[in-house]
Amino acid sequence: MTEIAYYPGCVSKATGREYDISTRSVARALGIELIELDDWSCCGATHVPNETLAIGLAARNLTQTELPVMTTCSICYSNLRTAVRRLEDNGLRARVNSVLERKYKGARVMHVVEMLSESLRNRELPIKLSGLRVTPYYGCLLTRPGNGIDSPEHPKVLEDMVRMLGAEPVESPLKMLCCGGPIFMPREDAALESVYHILQSAKRAGADAIMVVCPLCHLMLDAKQGAIERRYGVDLGMPVLYITQLAGIALGLGPEELALEMNSISPLPLLERVYQRMTGD
C-alpha cells in the first residue's frame, strides 16, 4: 500500500469538509494510505506578506514527515511548493532551520490532482460518467507560479482527468480567472463580480457541472452561488463538484462517502442521470 502524508489545511475542518471526506474515501478506494501530517499548522495562505515568515510557516509542515506531502488546497500547494523552491537557497535554508524544531532537508509536495492522475490512469472504473459535460475550473494556484503540475498558461491536466472519468470536458473561457476568494471578506463586491462571470461563462459553455480543485474556489462558486443569484437577479443552479467527488462517483462510492449532501447546489440530480443511464444500458 502506498503511503502519503496528507496535509489537510485549515479549511478541511470546516467549509471544505466534503473535500476532506471525499479525499479520504477516494484514497481508501484506490489503496492509498493517507497519513495525516503530524501536528500540521496553517501555511499562511495569502495573508502573510512577509515572505521569509511565510516560508518558515510552510517549512515547519514539511519537516513533520519523510513521506511525500499531499495537499488538496491549491493555496497550500502553491505555498509549500514555493517554500521548497526558495529553500534551495542555502542562506535562507540555514536561517529557517535555525528556528525549526526539526531541520528541513528537502521535501516532495503534491496536489491531490497528481495523486488521482497517477492512480486512475489505466484503471478500469466501475462507473463511466458518460454524457456528463464537465467544465474544469483551474483557478490560480494549482499551476502558479509555474514549474509545477502543468503549464500556467495552457494547462490540460484537468481536462485529461475529466476524460479519464468518462465525462466530456467543456471549455470555459474563464477557467483560470481568479475567484477572488482571498479578498472576499474585505472586498466582497470585487470577489462576487469575478465569481458571477466565472459561473456565467460555465453556463454559457453548456456545462452540466464545474469541477474544482481548491476549497476556497469551491466556497466562492458553490456556497456563494445563492448570494450571486440574488445580487445579479440570475438563475444559475450550477453544481460545483470537487475533483475527489467526481472521481469517487466514477469509483462507485456512495453519496455519503463523498459528502455530496454538503454541497450548496445539490449534485444529486446529476448523479441520478448517471445511474439512470447505467441501468438503461
Next chain:
Amino acid sequence: MSDAAFREEVVRLAGDEIRTCIQCGTCSSSCSTAHLMDNSIRKLIRLVLEGRRREALASESIWLCTSCLLCTVRCPRGIRPKAVVSALRQICEREGISSRDASFERIFMDQIRSKGRISEVLLSAAYALRNPDAAVPIMEMGIELLSRGKVSLDPGTVKGMDEIERIFRELGND
C-alpha cells in the same frame, strides 16, 4: 523614512529585478481586479521606483490584489509584482496604516500566531467585530454553511506552538 530608503526597502523585500521594469503593462493586463484599481500594478511599480512613498502606500490597489500570481508568471523581466504588493502591505502594517484590509491580515496572522491554525468562524467573527458593515454577508454565509454542517469552531490544536512563536519572532522581522 525617506523616499529613497522606501524604494530600497521594497527592492530588498521584493527582489532586485524590480529595477529592470520596462513598464510594459503585462502585469496590469493580466490582473483580474485591474478595473477596480486606482493605480494599475504597472503604475504601482513605477511609484515604488520613483520613491513616491506616500502615493504608493495609500494606493487601494495593494489590497485589491488577489494573489493569483498571473502577473508573476507573465512578467518578461522576471519581476514578481505580487511580491511588490506584499512588501507594500508589510510596510503599511508596520507603519500602522490601517484599513479594513489590513485589519483582516492582522487578524489572520494573529490567529496563526496564537492557535497555529485558522478557525473560519473565529476569523469571521473577529473581522465582523472590527468592520460591522461586513457582518451581514458574513452572517448569510454562516447560515448557509451551518445548514450544510460545515461550520466548526475547533480547527484542532497544534502542539508545536513554541516553534510557531519562534518562527514569527525570528523570521517575521525582515
